[in-house]
Amino acid sequence: MKRRTLLATAAMAMGLATAGIAEDKTKVGFVYVGPVGDGGWTYEHNNGRLAVEEKFGDKVETVFVESVPEGPDAERVMTQMALEGADLIFTTSFGYMDQTINVAKKFPNVKFEHATGYKTAPNVSVYSARFYEGRAVQGTIAGRMTKSNVIGYIASFPIPEVIRGINSAYIHAKKVNPDVQFKIVWAYTWFDPAKEADAAKALIEQGADVILQHTDSTAPQAAAQAAGNVITFGQASDMSEYAPMPRVSSIIDNWAPYYIERTQAVMDGTWETVNTWNGIGKGMVGIGEISDAVPAEVKAEALALKDALGSGEYHAFTGPLNKQDGTPWLAEGEVADDGTLAGMNFYVEGIEGTIPN
């Protein structure tokens, strides 16, 4: 009898103890669109999560759910995280936008951070990176390197983020090589290695010798490697296992500083709704090492552009620029405002094809 009471007390004490610890810890949740091992987009978000754990150690607890489809399922996952006591939830794909807003309404005390979206609320911030700055550097290298003057572009979904990337790459490829032509394939997926490989092959068969991708897996890199004289760029992550050929450079997402900053803000109670959009200058967008397959003068040109973008002396969308149908968009020397960029739904002049709705 006594022993049983003792055990019960001990159990209760332990329960209280764990509850006490749990309250001290800041719980941070992450919702991922792909598997953490995709080697690209989700992989880098997960690196950001690991950086948060490393920085705060025992003071923080992180949880994540990977491969969450963009749709009602995401709402369920977020709700579950909020119910389990998450203080801060990062939803890391554009397609979680409405779900994030919906769940945030139900949990006013939980802070939400939605990546690459544009809808905010008192407890929902949005954050994104100016990937188009990296695309400008890629476009420059692509325009200089292509021999067939055909550049293949594997696009994912027709959202402003992706369209900005296409436009930025095209503008800068065209600037250094007026004969350049873009062939764009919409894969309608962020992650499907077999489909991405097929898309890369289709583009290569139609004469592309540079493949740019806005999908998350390394499959197009493998397809380019098999084809031989085709160059690619790492997307979201460095993908350096395919360097020096076919991968000649990359755009690297670096979310760690932002995730650490926002977690700190929740701990300090200073969290506020913000709309963060950082680029090369703040280090959110990194340019992976340009490999030796790129001639030195092209490399120097690309790095000079990177520095100009980073310091802010040059904007990737600087006039004169026309829209695809020929109507003027930006006058000589005028730069695009963030509002237009955030909602970009048109191609610039020179790109063939139409954007799917």
Add this chain to the structure above:
Amino acid sequence: MDLSSINPILLLASLIVAATPLLLAAIGELVVEKAGVLNLGVEGMMITGAICGFAIAVNTGSPVVGLIAAAGGGAVLSLLFALLTQFAMANQVASGLSLTLFGLGLSALIGQDYQGVKPPAFPKGDIPVLSDIPVLGPILFSQDFVVYLAFFLTLGVWVMLKYSRAGLILRAVGENHDAAHALGYKVVRIRVLAILFGGACAGLGGAYISLIRVPQWTEGMTAGIGWIALALVVFASWKPWRVLLGACLFGGVSVLQLNLQAAGVAIPVEYLAMSPYLITIIVLVIMSADRSRAPASLGKGFHAGS
């Protein structure tokens, strides 16, 4: 629009590559379903085969050994399903679904050390003389041998089901397991063998993606092909040649639509993107107007004592 930039020979050759994993998985599932078992774990067995084949191919340096390992891996996983449904009398739908979830998790676990690793190159199987035929040669006769294996497997399954005694028994078990049992056939044993065959085929299909089609390992890389294989079996009315047709249609239209997009054809991309599914379903539904139906005992558990 510039259709001339599409090379029809390369297009047809890549059609076959896109169709092969689907065909392998679907033909295996067809045999399973003909035996009266509904195994929804195709996706899980494919992805397990994909990583088993990849890991073994990398470690031994031989893609052929890798393929054998992939078939083995898929079969071992399907054995779990066989144990659950044939001996423990578990529900087939639930067991199959959990097999898919289990396979996805298991493959991610095994695959942790294989991210970014390059597999040994798979030899192209140029058939002498035949591969020199213009047009047909590069399309049909200079593929890797797995393509031929998949074709002959389809042929073999068709002959077996239609003309052999073993096929007759298998169909009897699938149509009416009580009658087959009364005639003295070992229903459970036959079903277990069919499940193992289905697992091995799915494993091969998965390894075809990770070793030949892509080739690399990425978590979740089968991305739903197993589910399409399952649907294909139903739409093909459990007939091997229709499965072949469906796989070629699906693979073909998938590749074609990407080529059309790249060529800048003025069809809205949304329609192109949904076209593989639509066209495959429409063609197979029209063909199944002859009222062929599912095996009568499909999905029903069997116990000799009941």
